[in-house]
Amino acid sequence: MRRIYFLVPDIATTNRIVDDLLMAKIEERHLHVLAKRGTPLEDLPEANLLQKSDFVPAVQQGLALGGTAGLLAGLVAVVLPPASTVIAGGVLLATTLAGASVGAWLSGMVGMSIGNRRTKEFEEAIEAGQLLLLADVPADRVLEIERRVKQHLPEVEIEGTEPNIPAFP
Template identity: 75%
Template sequence: MRRIYFLVPDINITKRVVNELLLARIEEKHIHVLAKRGTPLEELPEANLLQKTDFVPAVQQGLAVGGSTGLLAGLVAVALPPTAPVIAGGILLATTVVSAGLGAWISGMIGVSTANRRIKEFENAIEAGHFLVFADVPTDRVGEIEERIKQHIGEVEIETTEPKIPAFP
């Protein structure tokens, strides 16, 4: 899947973009709309907390850093005498798992309070009253979807396409 971002000037055109995506058989759960705080989105699919924040990348980063740190701490603990091989393996596993979990949790808490890095570049346009529509589309259909939107709705700016998106948000 790839995420395509559309910057749209008003709600009527936003509705047309969402309808065009639905007609292109993109499921509603893969379409997200973000607007200035307090702007009514009516029946449009609003972006949720996972799309608005850096939660997912922060958790991934926390898992990697925490797991690496725990692995190193476990290796140091194993290297110190006297440890039996069975106990050493348990120490190594425990420090890696606990540190990875702790790193993910702490990073997730920080990430949920931080605006999404990809959306940050659109902040000024959103504050000026534009709408940001982003859709997760199959990689092989990106060109087709972009062309379809350009063809039917000329007022829309296709801003960028993410190289890949996480599977679960």
């Protein structure tokens, strides 16, 4: 799946685009609209915490850093005497898993309190009243979906495509 970002000037146009994407068999759970606080979105699929915050990238970074720190701590524990070979494997595994878990949890908590880095560049436009539509589409349908959007809004500029999005948000 790839995430496509594009700005839409008003709710009526956004409704038409979302309806067209639904007709193109893009599920509603793969469409997300970000708007200025207080904007009534009517039946549009509003972006949730996973799209508005930096939760997912923060968890990924925390998992990697915590796992690395846990592995290093395990290696230090194995090098210190009295370590036997049988226990060493268990210690390495346990400290790596513990470090990865704690890192992911702490980073996720921090990430939820930080705005999404990818949508920061659109903040001015959103505050000016535009809507940011995020569409998660299969990689082989990106060009088709971009063409469908341009039928409704010829002057739209596709603001970018994320190479991969996580499966769970």
